[in-house]
Amino acid sequence: MKTVGVTKIKNIKNYFGEKIGIDIYYALSxxxxxxxxxxxxxxxxxxxxxxxxxxxxxxxxxxxMNGIKPVYIFYEQSKVFSTCSAYNSQIISSVEINEIKRLLTYLGIPFVNSISECTILLKTKEIYGVATSEENQKSFGAKILLRDLPFQEKTKTLMTEVHFNEVSSFADKDQKIELKWRQPDEENLIKFLCNEKQFNEENLCKGIKKIKESLIKFRQTTLHQYFKKGKKQQMKK
Structure with a gap:
C-alpha cells in the first residue's frame, strides 16, 4: 500500500471554521x-x-481572517527527525519559544506542548489535519498534511492537502484535549508587545480588532449553523 494517497487542491473558503494543527517550527520556517x-x-x-x-x-x-482556527504544536526538536534545514535548532532560542507561548496565551489561541498531544487531537478529530513538513508527517500521525496556508491577510485563494494511507499513532484513545479560542487580552498584549517590545500601539490595536472580528464571525456562523440544523431536524419530525 502506498504511503501517499490523494492530493487535493481546495478553495480556502472550504476551510472556514476548520481547526488545523500548526507545527510551530514549520510555521517559523x-x-x-x-x-x-x-x-x-x-x-x-x-x-x-x-x-x-x-x-x-x-x-x-x-x-x-481567512477562516482557519489554528492550534500551534510545540515539541522538543530532538524528538522529530527532519532533513529540512529550516528546522535547525539554531533558528530560534528557548527564550523566543517561551515568548511565542506568552503571545499566544494573550491572543487566546490554543497550543499543545508535545507530539503525543497532537496525535490525541488527530485521533479524537479535534483538528482536521496538520501543517508540517512531509518528513515530519509520520511523527505526528497525521492522515492529512496541509500546505499553502494563508499566513497573510490576502495572499492565497487555494490550499493543498495531501492524504496519507499509512500513519502511526501513539495516542491513548481514552485521552481527550479540549480546545478553546478566546478573545484577545488587549491590555496584556499592549503591555507585552508595546511596553516591553516597543511595538507600535496603533498598529497593534488595529490587528487586535481584526482578530476580535474574526472570532466573532466564527461564533456567529456556528450559532447560525446550530439553529439551521435544529430547524431541519424539527421539520423531519
Whole structure:
C-alpha cells in the first residue's frame, strides 16, 4: 500500500471554521525568518529580536481572517527527525519559544506542548489535519498534511492537502484535549508587545480588532449553523 494517497487542491473558503494543527517550527520556517529583501530583523530597545513575535502575530491574524482556527504544536526538536534545514535548532532560542507561548496565551489561541498531544487531537478529530513538513508527517500521525496556508491577510485563494494511507499513532484513545479560542487580552498584549517590545500601539490595536472580528464571525456562523440544523431536524419530525 502506498504511503501517499490523494492530493487535493481546495478553495480556502472550504476551510472556514476548520481547526488545523500548526507545527510551530514549520510555521517559523515559513513566515518568521524568511524576510523580504528590504526588511531587517526587528529588535526591542535592548537589541533582543522581536521578529518572531511580529510574524506569529501577523500569521495568526492572517489565518483567523481567512477562516482557519489554528492550534500551534510545540515539541522538543530532538524528538522529530527532519532533513529540512529550516528546522535547525539554531533558528530560534528557548527564550523566543517561551515568548511565542506568552503571545499566544494573550491572543487566546490554543497550543499543545508535545507530539503525543497532537496525535490525541488527530485521533479524537479535534483538528482536521496538520501543517508540517512531509518528513515530519509520520511523527505526528497525521492522515492529512496541509500546505499553502494563508499566513497573510490576502495572499492565497487555494490550499493543498495531501492524504496519507499509512500513519502511526501513539495516542491513548481514552485521552481527550479540549480546545478553546478566546478573545484577545488587549491590555496584556499592549503591555507585552508595546511596553516591553516597543511595538507600535496603533498598529497593534488595529490587528487586535481584526482578530476580535474574526472570532466573532466564527461564533456567529456556528450559532447560525446550530439553529439551521435544529430547524431541519424539527421539520423531519
Amino acid at each position: 515559513k513566515f518568521v525568518y524568511t524576510l523580504d529583501e528590504k526588511e531587517t530583523k526587528l529588535t526591542d530597545n535592548d537589541g533582543n529580536p522581536t521578529t518572531h513575535l511580529k510574524r506569529i502575530f501577523d500569521g495568526t491574524k492572517g489565518l483567523l
